[in-house]
Structures are given as C-alpha cells and as structure tokens.
Amino acid sequence: GLERISYAQTQPSENIGTRRANSPTLKKFTLPFRTPPVLQPVRSDSQTDYYEITMRKAQVEILPGKLTEIWGYNGITPGPTIMQRTGRQSVVRFINNSLGTPTSTHLHGMASLPEYDGYAEDLTFPGYYKDYYYPNNRAATIWYHDHAIHATARNVYMGLAGMYIIQDQTELDLPLPKGQYDVPLIIQDKEFATNGSLIFDDQGQKSQFGDVILVNGVPWPRMEVARRKYRFRALNGSISRSYRLALNTGDPFIIIGVDGGLTPAPVEVNSFRFGTAERYEFIIDFSKYPIGTRVILKNRSLPNNLDYDGKTNDIMCFDVVRDEADDSSIPSQLRTFTPLLASQAVRTREFRYERTNGQWVINGKTWNANRVDGTPQFGDIEIWRLYNNGGGWFHPIHLHLIDCQILDRNGRKPFPYEVGWKDVFYVGENESVRVIGKFGPNTGKYMQHCHNTVHEDHDMMTQFEVLQNPLALQSGNLGKDPI
Numbered sequence: 001g002l003e004r005i006s007y008a009q010t011q012p013s014e015n016i017g018t019r020r021a022n023s024p025t026l027k028k029f030t031l032p033f034r035t036p037p038v039l040q041p042v043r044s045d046s047q048t049d050y051y052e053i054t055m056r057k058a059q060v061e062i063l064p065g066k067l068t069e070i071w072g073y074n075g076i077t078p079g080p081t082i083m084q085r086t087g088r089q090s091v092v093r094f095i096n097n098s099l100g101t102p103t104s105t106h107l108h109g110m111a112s113l114p115e116y117d118g119y120a121e122d123l124t125f126p127g128y129y130k131d132y133y134y135p136n137n138r139a140a141t142i143w144y145h146d147h148a149i150h151a152t153a154r155n156v157y158m159g160l161a162g163m164y165i166i167q168d169q170t171e172l173d174l175p176l177p178k179g180q181y182d183v184p185l186i187i188q189d190k191e192f193a194t195n196g197s198l199i200f201d202d203q204g205q206k207s208q209f210g211d212v213i214l215v216n217g218v219p220w221p222r223m224e225v226a227r228r229k230y231r232f233r234a235l236n237g238s239i240s241r242s243y244r245l246a247l248n249t250g251d252p253f254i255i256i257g258v259d260g261g262l263t264p265a266p267v268e269v270n271s272f273r274f275g276t277a278e279r280y281e282f283i284i285d286f287s288k289y290p291i292g293t294r295v296i297l298k299n300r301s302l303p304n305n306l307d308y309d310g311k312t313n314d315i316m317c318f319d320v321v322r323d324e325a326d327d328s329s330i331p332s333q334l335r336t337f338t339p340l341l342a343s344q345a346v347r348t349r350e351f352r353y354e355r356t357n358g359q360w361v362i363n364g365k366t367w368n369a370n371r372v373d374g375t376p377q378f379g380d381i382e383i384w385r386l387y388n389n390g391g392g393w394f395h396p397i398h399l400h401l402i403d404c405q406i407l408d409r410n411g412r413k414p415f416p417y418e419v420g421w422k423d424v425f426y427v428g429e430n431e432s433v434r435v436i437g438k439f440g441p442n443t444g445k446y447m448q449h450c451h452n453t454v455h456e457d458h459d460m461m462t463q464f465e466v467l468q469n470p471l472a473l474q475s476g477n478l479g480k481d482p483i
C-alpha cells in the first residue's frame with residue numbers, strides 16, 4: 001500500500017467522553033421519522049441543473065438534549081437528496097469549506113466520466129471546490145458519499161453521505177406509490193460517547209460497528225403511516241454492518257428495485273440480506289393492519305452472523321394511524337429486462353478478497369494507483385468471479401461505472417431479490433459469486449473495492465481500465481451506451 005497521508009489522522013472530536021452509555025437510556029420508537037430535504041438547483045438551463053453543496057462541520061442534535069459534531073453536506077447528515085430525471089444533466093459543485101481534511105466525492109451508481117467519479121486520489125483540499133458532471137443515464141436510487149483515499153470510512157461515518165434519485169418517464173407512468181408515499185430510508189449504525197460525540201473505532205482496521213441505529217439521521221424513529229401501500233427506497237449507508245431486514249409481523253416485503261433500478265418483476269420475501277452500500281426498494285402494504293397497529297422493521301441478523309451484537313435488532317417502527325384512499329398498484333412486470341448469458345462473455349476474471357498477513361488484499365495485493373488489474377475493452381461482456389475464502393469476514397464488493405447481473409452464487413441461482421442490475425455484490429464467507437456485465441459507456445480507469453469502507457481504506461481496493469475498442473472507434477460508436 002501507499003504511505004498513509006498525514007491528514008488522514010485528523011480526529012473527529014477532541015473530547016471523546018465515556019463510551020457506550022447512551023443507547024441503553026435512549027427509548028426506541030419515540031423520535032419522529034423524517035426524510036432529508038430535497039436540494040434545489042442554484043440555476044438551470046435547457047439541459048442541465050446546477051447544484052451547490054458545501055461540506056462543513058456542524059453541531060446537530062441526534063440524541064435528545066446532546067450536541068454531536070458531524071461532517072455534513074450542507075451541514076446535515078444524511079445530506080440533502082438530489083432528485084433528477086433522465087435526459088437532464090447535473091453539475092454539482094462540491095465545496096470543501098472547513099472540514100480540515102481533503103475530500104473526493106463519488107456518486108455511487110452513476111456512470112460518470114473518470115474525472116468526475118470521485119477517484120480516491122483526486123482530492124479536493126479545504127478551501128477548494130470541484131464541479132462534478134453527472135449524465136443521469138438511467139432511473140435508480142443511488143447515493144453520493146466521500147471517497148478520499150484512506151479516509152473514506154471516517155468521512156462517511158462522520159456524515160458525508162446523501163441520496164440521489166433518478167426517475168424516468170417509463171417508471172413514473174407505472175402505478176407505484178408516489179410523492180409522499182415514496183420514502184427514502186438511509187440506514188446507518190453509530191456509536192456515541194456520553195457527551196454526544198461520535199466514536200469512530202475501527203477495531204484495528206477491521207470494522208466500525210455502532211450500537212445505535214439511525215434512519216435518515218434519527219435513532220430508531222417512529223413513522224406514522226396510513227392504511228395503504230408505501231414505496232421505500234432503502235440504502236445501507238453503514239460503514240461495515242450488514243442487516244437482514246424483516247417485519248415483526250412476519251409479513252413479506254414486495255421487492256421492486258435493487259441498486260441499478262427496478263427489478264424485472266416484483267418479488268415477495270420475508271427477509272433479505274442487506275449489505276453495505278446496497279439499495280433495495282420495496283413496497284409495504286399497511287392496508288391489512290387495523291389503526292393502532294405498530295409494525296416494526298427488524299434486523300434479523302442471526303447470532304452466528306459476523307456482525308451480530310444482540311443490540312441492533314430494531315431499526316424503526318411504522319404506526320398505522322389513519323385510513324386513506326390508495327390508487328397505487330404493483331404491476332406484475334416492472335421493466336423490460338434481458339438477462340446477460342454466460343455464453344456472451346468474452347472472458348472471465350477472478351478476484352479473491354482475502355486477509356493475509358494482517359492486510360486486506362485483492363488477489364494478494366493492496367491498492368496502488370499505478371497498477372491496473374483488468375483491462376476490458378469498451379463494449380466487452382465479461383464474467384467476474386468474486387471469491388471470499390472466509391476467515392471471519394464478508395465483503396460487499398462494489399464495481400464503479402457498470403451495473404452487472406449475478407449469474408450464480410456458489411454455483412446456484414442468486415437469491416430471488418437480487419435478480420436485476422446491481423453494483424454491489426455481497427460475498428459472504430466462502431462464497432463465490434459470478435457477475436456479468438458489459439463495459440461502458442465510458443473508457444478509463446475505475447475503482448473496484450470492498451464497501452466495508454474500513455477494508456477499502458486499508459487497502460482492499462484496485463482498479464480496472466476500460467480500453468478503447470479500435471473497431472468501435474472506426475464505426476463511430478465510441479461513447480455511446482452499449483447496453
């Protein structure tokens with residue numbers, strides 16, 4: 001790996017207080033649910049909306065009666081939600097105001113050009129800004145977060161994460177729940193000291209687990225709902241923790257979306273595994289519950305799971321408080337979907353995510369900006385076999401630039417809820433996951449890494465380079481979306 005950069009040592013708080021005294025006294029399901037504000041552009045022209053986001057430190061009330069220092073986009077965490085439409089371009093000016101540490105902003109799930117992708121070493125220093133161009137090329141629930149080299153986990157933990165929703169007309173024309181019934185859920189775990197400050201402790205570069213669950217920045221919130229269907233866009237914005245989402249009633253979720261947008265068809269599941277940085281969209285139909293019912297969103301992570309702690313079994317609650325008309329419905333087909341076939345792939349690459357000699361490595365190597373591991377040509381379809389040899393760790397693997405489909409998991413079909421276009425692949429202990437994708441729509445260098453951002457920082461990350469295809473150049477196809 002590279003030498004640690006010295007400013008990565010900047011500490012979140014000078015005064016840490018006593019650990020772990022708050023969560024037992026904080027009563028669950030008392031604080032009101034809220035959603036992050038939607039960001040308005042500072043100006044717009046015929047094709048582009050221009051936004052500005054200032055990264056700064058702020059003191060906010062997360063635990064009642066205490067102030068917590070966060071590092072927020074516009075001083076809040078999660079940051080404001082950006083809502084966009086396909087066919088329009090965004091330019092977001094990320095201003096590093098007073099953080100005291102450099103940043104790089106990645107829009108996770110966007111096929112940005114390399115220079116706007118939040119490359120880990122493309123740092124914006126305090127007192128500077130950078131304008132990022134985003135093409136909004138497909139409808140999906142994605143998110144922006146910090147990606148600074150060796151400091152991503154701490155920067156995201158301190159608050160630098162926000163949601164970005166892209167819609168298109170085809171999706172808006174579906175009769176799914178909309179407007180106030182289309183609700184983001186950003187789930188994160190944090191650890192607080194008695195004085196309210198956040199504790200960042202990665203347990204010797206292994207994982208950061210907190211014992212307080214926040215949804216949209218609020219500990220274990222309570223949401224009032226009507227007796228009707230809601231669409232939820234869930235993002236696991238945690239540093240290391242995975243969840244197994246379930247409802248206390250035993251009723252199913254109706255999964256309608258994954259990382260890269262709507263699934264081909266709705267899928268009913270009673271619970272599902274939810275790794276760091278993944279997105280799952282689901283419908284809960286509250287019409288079957290009488291007014292006065294409390295439905296609890298649970299984390300059914302099992303005691304034999306690596307991140308089980310017995311304390312984070314609850315996430316939030318929904319209190320059914322009123323009747324309401326519901327003209328929404330769930331179509332049996334959500335999107336046209338063509339499975340990529342293994343026979344279409346021009347090659348297979350293998351990536352092993354391991355811990356050796358106290359280091360997080362991919363195929364035995366740590367991050368090196370001067371090395372490229374894999375050079376697919378523009379337009380190539382490839383199979384990547386992602387492998388975790390165990391040792392007590394799971395790795396949610398993220399590929400920048402492209403969406404892929406899961407071909408198989410340990411030689412068997414993927415879970416029904418992970419069928420669709422994805423950019424994060426949960427690779428559990430001793431699991432082998434084969435994914436297939438088409439490289440484009442851009443050429444250049446892009447990162448791939450474990451999205452346990454502690455592992456990523458220490459240095460379970462590498463990069464691939466999409467090369468220009470000489471044939472495509474001749475036919476003038478370069479730069480067009482090959483999918």
Ligand code: C2O
Nearest residue numbers: 106108277398447
């Ligand atoms: Cu969500 Cu490379 O990151």
Ligand code: CU
Nearest residue numbers: 395450452455
């Ligand atoms: Cu990992």
